[in-house]
Amino acid sequence: MSIRIPFKKITIALHILIWSVLLLLPYLVSNAASQYSIGAIPGLFFSLIVIIHMAIFYIHALLIYPALCNRQYWWLYVPAVLVLIGGSFPLKYAIMANWFPDMLQHYSVYKFVFAPSVGIYFISVVYCKVVDRIRAENILKEKQAEQLSTELKFLRSQVSPHFLFNVLTNLVSLARKKSDQLEPALIMLSDLMRYMLYDTTGKKVLLSKEVAYLNSYISLQKLRFGNDVKINTHMAADAAIAHYTIEPMLLIPFVENAFKHGTSYTAQPEINIRLTVHDAILTFEVANKFDNDPLSSKDSNSGIGLANVQSRLQLLYPGKHQLSVVRQAPLFHVTLILQLS
Known part of the structure; x- marks a missing residue:
């Protein structure tokens, strides 16, 4: 040391x-x-x-x-x-x-x-x-650090409202269907909110907690869509990620984006999520089918999540990340390679 x-x-x-x-x-x-x-x-x-x-x-x-x-x-x-x-x-x-x-x-x-x-x-x-x-x-340098810190706090503050907007839309869908899954979905949302409010106040969180948060969010989406959407996930084992940390809620915008744009406008929707870690290098891939019609999937909130995470990556991981976004019909494929600490 x-x-x-x-x-x-x-x-x-x-x-x-x-x-x-x-x-x-x-x-x-x-x-x-x-x-x-x-x-x-x-x-x-x-x-x-x-x-x-x-x-x-x-x-x-x-x-x-x-x-x-x-x-x-x-x-x-x-x-x-x-x-x-x-x-x-x-x-x-x-x-x-x-x-x-x-x-x-x-x-x-x-x-x-x-x-x-x-x-x-x-x-x-x-x-x-x-x-x-x-x-x-x-x-x-102190002024620049303070400015970066202020900008980062602003970007972090955007994550929660954006997340809640998407999740509440999901719950409204369950309520309209009068689904029996509404109650477990609310309990799951409560767990997610607890993580957002109490576990993400520090600079970084354990990667294992972030992965657990992703899994809970995906489970919530599975409750909503059931068998209507094919969801394939592969997450690194806890033993492989136990000692690494990451910026909180850095990965969720990619997953949110996949469910938002890959489920409503395409036949046979399918979402693939894969997270691996090797030699302190995280590789996170999210792919979803999408409708190539430019008028079918646009709204005033499109792109907020991805723009947010790109800004946070530039602030927190300069020179330590590679982000690839490939939009080639019928797949939208995001790959993030990140050097962990």
């Missing part, structure tokens, strides 16, 4: 590592005999200068840049930077004059003492720009 370390902790650790190396550099590359000097610069002085550079870096990055580097206070930014960098020069000179007077005789080291203040400032500017860009990208 891999452990993901938060980016913020990695950044803090990297800062500590870099400044620690710089502070201890004289003691890593030199020895006590030379007072841990790097050239003409004593080790202790080098470490004190690093502390001043740390102050320049973080005062600029954490105070001056976020407070003044904007359209409102940009005119204060330059004076603040000049004070910050310029203030480091007399501080460094005071340390040299009071604690390391021998260094005053080595004019060649002055450029290695004073110039880095300017260099550290520019490094701090680059750091701030990079942080701003990363922060902007993260905000954009």
Whole structure:
């Protein structure tokens, strides 16, 4: 099992590592005999200068840049930077004059003492720009994720009304026939509603639950149609799908579509449903006979279910699914290949 370390902790650790190396550099590359000097610069002085550079870096990055580097206070930014960098020069000179007077005789080291203040400032500017860009990208990703989440919730909310519309139409048909199957159909509908209301609130559900839901829906349709419609089903065994999860109610629109358009307008209606799983790849096929007359099977709600599921697939399984819809009389054949998790 891999452990993901938060980016913020990695950044803090990297800062500590870099400044620690710089502070201890004289003691890593030199020895006590030379007072841990790097050239003409004593080790202790080098470490004190690093502390001043740390102050320049973080005062600029954490105070001056976020407070003044904007359209409102940009005119204060330059004076603040000049004070910050310029203030480091007399501080460094005071340390040299009071604690390391021998260094005053080595004019060649002055450029290695004073110039880095300017260099550290520019490094701090680059750091701030990079942080701003990363922060902007993260905000954009959060907005995109929120937008996708909102769109997904909307698509999910469409499933239940669409499902209920189709099922209630089925129950009306049973009621008109005064069928004895109406009561068991209502009980079965109750079980389906329980699944929709309580088991599909999370991000994903067990594939076994989704398959059980499909089987219940198909059983409900069998109660309605009896022997008038030939229904062939093959579902993967529970052992083959026990550990996989799937977006809830992702498969039902294909089955709904088959019963809606493959039972009322064609002689000898037949519906074939097949679901298999192999090496974490789900293959779901639904085929039904249909009437090729373009005026016979169209209504204002046609295509809602399939359009919905196509949008959800693009949001939830980008690059992890293949959807094939073949309409070739007399068969309408849908094949979904999906990489499971």
